[in-house]
Amino acid sequence: MMTSLDHLADSLQAKAEHLGIHKFDIYGATVDEISVQVDRGDPKQVKASQRSSVTVRVWNAAQQTVGVTSTTDLDADGLQLALQMAQEASGFGNPEHMPDFSPAARDPLPMPRWETPPQAPAALLIDRLVEAEKALLAAHPAIKGVPYNGLAQRDIDRFYLNSQGSRRQESQSLTSIYLYSKTEQEGRKPRSAGAFRISRSLADLDIAGCLQEAADKTISHLDYQKIPTGKYTVIFSPEAFLGLLGAFSNVFNAQNILDKQSLSTPESLGQPIASPLLSIADDAQHPRNVGSITFDGEGTPTRRLEIIQAGILSHFLHSARTAQRLGSQPTGHANIGAKVTVGAHFYDVYAARQPDHPYDLAQADQVIWIDDLHALHAGVKATQGSFSLPFDGWLIQKGEKISIESATVAGDFLDVLQSIIYVDPQAELTASGVCPPIWVEGLSITGE
Amino acid sequence: MTSTLLRLQELELPIHSHTFSVARFDESWRDPLSKLLGLGRAAGADLIEVFLERDHYISCMAEEDAITSIAPRLATGAGVRVFRGESDCYVSTNDLSFAGLRTALEKGLSIMGLSLPDPHSYVAEVNLELLRDYALHRGKDLWLPACSSMQEMGDILLQANRHLGQLARHVQSRRAVYFRDWQEVLVAASDGTFARDIRLTQSVACHLLCADGSHRAAIGKRIGDTSDPAFLRAWDPEADATEVAEAAGKMLYADYVESGTYPVIMANQFGGVIFHEACGHLLETTQIERQTTPFADKKGEKIAHPSLTAWDEGMTDAAFGTIDMDDEGMPAQRTLLIENGILKNFIADRAGSMRTGHPRTGSGRRQNYTFAAASRMRNTYIAPGEYTVEDLFASIDKGIYCKRMGGGSVGATGQFNFAVEEAYLIEQGKLTKPLKGATLIGEAQEIMNKISMCSQDLGLAAGFCGSISGSIYVTVGQPHIKVDAITVGGR
Numbered sequence: 001m002m003t004s005l006d007h008l009a010d011s012l013q014a015k016a017e018h019l020g021i022h023k024f025d026i027y028g029a030t031v032d033e034i035s036v037q038v039d040r041g042d043p044k045q046v047k048a049s050q051r052s053s054v055t056v057r058v059w060n061a062a063q064q065t066v067g068v069t070s071t072t073d074l075d076a077d078g079l080q081l082a083l084q085m086a087q088e089a090s091g092f093g094n095p096e097h098m099p100d101f102s103p104a105a106r107d108p109l110p111m112p113r114w115e116t117p118p119q120a121p122a123a124l125l126i127d128r129l130v131e132a133e134k135a136l137l138a139a140h141p142a143i144k145g146v147p148y149n150g151l152a153q154r155d156i157d158r159f160y161l162n163s164q165g166s167r168r169q170e171s172q173s174l175t176s177i178y179l180y181s182k183t184e185q186e187g188r189k190p191r192s193a194g195a196f197r198i199s200r201s202l203a204d205l206d207i208a209g210c211l212q213e214a215a216d217k218t219i220s221h222l223d224y225q226k227i228p229t230g231k232y233t234v235i236f237s238p239e240a241f242l243g244l245l246g247a248f249s250n251v252f253n254a255q256n257i258l259d260k261q262s263l264s265t266p267e268s269l270g271q272p273i274a275s276p277l278l279s280i281a282d283d284a285q286h287p288r289n290v291g292s293i294t295f296d297g298e299g300t301p302t303r304r305l306e307i308i309q310a311g312i313l314s315h316f317l318h319s320a321r322t323a324q325r326l327g328s329q330p331t332g333h334a335n336i337g338a339k340v341t342v343g344a345h346f347y348d349v350y351a352a353r354q355p356d357h358p359y360d361l362a363q364a365d366q367v368i369w370i371d372d373l374h375a376l377h378a379g380v381k382a383t384q385g386s387f388s389l390p391f392d393g394w395l396i397q398k399g400e401k402i403s404i405e406s407a408t409v410a411g412d413f414l415d416v417l418q419s420i421i422y423v424d425p426q427a428e429l430t431a432s433g434v435c436p437p438i439w440v441e442g443l444s445i446t447g448e
Numbered sequence: 449m450t451s452t453l454l455r456l457q458e459l460e461l462p463i464h465s466h467t468f469s470v471a472r473f474d475e476s477w478r479d480p481l482s483k484l485l486g487l488g489r490a491a492g493a494d495l496i497e498v499f500l501e502r503d504h505y506i507s508c509m510a511e512e513d514a515i516t517s518i519a520p521r522l523a524t525g526a527g528v529r530v531f532r533g534e535s536d537c538y539v540s541t542n543d544l545s546f547a548g549l550r551t552a553l554e555k556g557l558s559i560m561g562l563s564l565p566d567p568h569s570y571v572a573e574v575n576l577e578l579l580r581d582y583a584l585h586r587g588k589d590l591w592l593p594a595c596s597s598m599q600e601m602g603d604i605l606l607q608a609n610r611h612l613g614q615l616a617r618h619v620q621s622r623r624a625v626y627f628r629d630w631q632e633v634l635v636a637a638s639d640g641t642f643a644r645d646i647r648l649t650q651s652v653a654c655h656l657l658c659a660d661g662s663h664r665a666a667i668g669k670r671i672g673d674t675s676d677p678a679f680l681r682a683w684d685p686e687a688d689a690t691e692v693a694e695a696a697g698k699m700l701y702a703d704y705v706e707s708g709t710y711p712v713i714m715a716n717q718f719g720g721v722i723f724h725e726a727c728g729h730l731l732e733t734t735q736i737e738r739q740t741t742p743f744a745d746k747k748g749e750k751i752a753h754p755s756l757t758a759w760d761e762g763m764t765d766a767a768f769g770t771i772d773m774d775d776e777g778m779p780a781q782r783t784l785l786i787e788n789g790i791l792k793n794f795i796a797d798r799a800g801s802m803r804t805g806h807p808r809t810g811s812g813r814r815q816n817y818t819f820a821a822a823s824r825m826r827n828t829y830i831a832p833g834e835y836t837v838e839d840l841f842a843s844i845d846k847g848i849y850c851k852r853m854g855g856g857s858v859g860a861t862g863q864f865n866f867a868v869e870e871a872y873l874i875e876q877g878k879l880t881k882p883l884k885g886a887t888l889i890g891e892a893q894e895i896m897n898k899i900s901m902c903s904q905d906l907g908l909a910a911g912f913c914g915s916i917s918g919s920i921y922v923t924v925g926q927p928h929i930k931v932d933a934i935t936v937g938g939r
Binding site for chain 1: 507509511514515516517518519520521522523524525534535536537538539540541542555556559560561598599602620621657664665666704707708709737738739740742818820854855856857859860861862863865866867884885886887889891935936937938939
């Protein structure tokens with residue numbers, strides 16, 4: 001593989017010199033994936049894809065600007081055209097925002113811990129998914145369908161190289177399943193719920209756990225009731241809390257902060273922004289992160305970064321440019337592009353300390369458990385800090401779970417962080433990180 | 449359909465290489481695609497479809513008084529879809545050489561339990577129709593070079609940002625963004641389909657974030673076009689900046705809406721997101737296949753208030769969801785969805801039609817070559833009614849006026865929701881104060897019967913719709929409408 005990367009680097013170098021380009025970098029990925037869906041025992045659609053794309057950045061020394069182009073044409077002509085277009089685009093770059101190579105682009109990388117297993121054949125994926133669908137339909141007479149289901153495998157090869165000799169390359173393989181079942185009962189509204197699992201290979205995939213969770217959740221929503229509108233103590237499931245955290249990640253995203261698209265400012269660093277019970281890290285190398293990567297889009301090695309420690313905002317996520325502008329170091333969170341963006345990899349949310357009197361779900365009363373937040377793309381005003389979101393969940397009455405027919409939760413994200421009253425010690429694995437249930441007091445719930 | 453018999457050995461064609469800047473999808477593709485489709489049919493597939501795409505996309509963003517991003521993106525790719533019975537397989541690739549396409553076909557066939565015929569067997573070549581070239585309409589081949597240059601994009605966006613800065617108070621950030629998506633597609637299928645089109649989609653938007661202490665307001669406005677290379681030049685940035693600045697000023701100190709159930713008036717244009725989410729998605733055959741629509745068996749029955757008539761079509765000039773042909777090569781149509789409350793038609797693609805029996809409506813759409821086409825909306829709107837806007841307001845003692853809507857979604861049980869960016873309290877038929885933080889939620893079947901009044905001022909708005917076949921450009925629209933009662937989530 002390195003031979004082909006070296007070949008690509010040599011080829012680009014020659015083309016760049018021909019065009020008078022002396023400084024460039026390139027980030028790319030090749031994805032080979034297959035996914036299946038089934039419908040009542042039969043395959044419905046199988047999708048397979050093998051595709052590549054690269055993003056080229058070209059520095060314009062005279063104007064102190066950078067131009068960018070991305071392309072799927074990886075033959076000689078396609079790459080030359082991409083370099084030419086990037087060179088043209090560099091004429092319109094902004095000198096104030098010109099990025100440079102990451103100073104860490106040639107630092108040693110952590111050793112990859114995982115082998116890339118061979119992909120399973122489509123027929124086997126279909127068989128496994130048909131079995132799961134059948135088992136889910138058999139779990140309860142009210143479950144009449146599994147309208148959303150899928151089993152997918154994805155192999156990804158990523159690379160980064162630049163004209164100063166940085167060469168990065170790695171491969172990863174992911175396998176995932178989702179099952180989303182729906183109920184129908186005479187005189188009752190249809191109900192639905194689902195579950196998701198991800199692993200490095202089909203052999204490791206917890207299909208049984210996904211099936212069980214989807215069935216349990218769906219069945220638990222069969223008997224539902226309306227709840228009165230009011231203020232409640234709310235328990236966010238790990239998935240729900242991480243969904244909200246991701247939607248408001250501008251709080252610790254240095255690019256958003258510099259763009260004034262954040263609830264934070266550079267001066268927020270070191271300030272208390274959350275309950276002292278809460279700590280949050282981002283850790284691409286987390287042992288439970290099946291999608292672990294070792295370098296970002298600028299070639300910077302990834303590492304664990306404490307974002308919030310005992311309620312104190314302790315670090316921002318940085319690219320090379322944001323780190324330079326804010327007097328910090330790149331943290332391995334850059335996504336290459338015309339404007340380099342910054343994003344988290346894998347959250348690790350944990351309790352900074354335990355309160356004197358831990359909360360117990362078995363003793364909870366008139367507490368709302370939010371299992372799944374919907375329509376985050378619509379109901380979150382990230383730069384305002386507010387949200388108003390429909391959710392699936394239960395009312396906990398004397399430890400008993402009662403499904404909520406339909407409701408929304410509304411609030412201010414920074415208020416949510418400050419109003420955390422309990423961080424459960426037991427973290428659960430989700431697709432976007434590990435997180436325990438988070439208890440928050442005084443949130444507005446609209447029911448009936 | 450007549451066929452030509454060929455020896456498979458004769459299909460060893462030279463590799464077709466294509467350079468983005470000069471190549472085009474034209475008659476020269478007939479021969480290799482006919483052979484490819486013939487191979488698929490000979491292997492035992494019931495239907496084969498090949499979708500070729502070339503995309504030239506560029507986006508530009510101005511922040512404050514600087515251009516901070518100009519991002520060209522070039523993409524070429526193909527998708528090969530293999531049908532066997534009611535099942536299908538879709539394989540996509542970046543490799544548009546004949547060898548690359550044949551490899552994709554072979555993979556698709558293999559997944560469906562089929563294999564290419566023996567090299568010595570005879571293969572029936574598919575006889576494709578005369579190329580239906582929609583790119584010949586309206587001078588589409590000349591569209592791309594007539595669009596704004598990078599320099600012009602930057603100049604116009606900076607002008608918009610200057611207006612925002614001059615017109616708004618308590619400005620925290622100003623953004624203007626533009627994109628141009630030029631797409632050339634070619635569809636060939638073993639039923640003889642052979643059609644080409646060029647699409648040009650452009651959109652420009654300005655966004656304002658205002659902050660004063662703990663008060664914050666974020667407001668944006670987007671417009672879009674699908675047929676005018678001079679769209680950006682013709683844009684009036686001052687008018688949109690004025691509208692955005694005024695809205696942000698009103699919403700900055702607005703109270704959060706008090707949750708509850710209210711009668712609601714929804715403004716025209718993007719207010720149509722209510723129909724898009726609450727009903728439009730549920731009329732896609734994709735939803736019938738999944739059994740996730742309550743309307744599956746309701747054709748010919750009353751599903752909405754008698755005041756409501758709704759259309760989905762791909763033919764309104766320059767509208768954001770307008771297409772001359774869909775991504776399966778079928779000409780766009782005008783589809784009556786609901787007439788006076790009665791369900792008339794569903795939105796169907798090829799596979800949806802095959803699996804549900806509802807006729808195709810030219811609605812097979814996809815984001816790009818990595819997705820198989822699916823039944824998707826185009827320009828979807830509620831038809832104008834008989835009332836004036838004043839009639840609607842006069843009918844409400846206390847309610848909410850939703851002037852500017854955000855996005856929304858609909859779930860597997862027909863429960864929908866969408867956000868409101870700019871709202872006002874209605875008291876005794878008058879707007880009394882601005883409100884923010886509202887989300888509207890409801891059940892599709894219930895809400896369709898509560899749209900009791902439609903005014904005469906139909907307006908359309910550009911939007912994006914994400915679903916099974918990716919993110920596509922759509923129009924939502926409606927006149928001002930009154931919903932008798934809907935749950936408003938707030939604080």
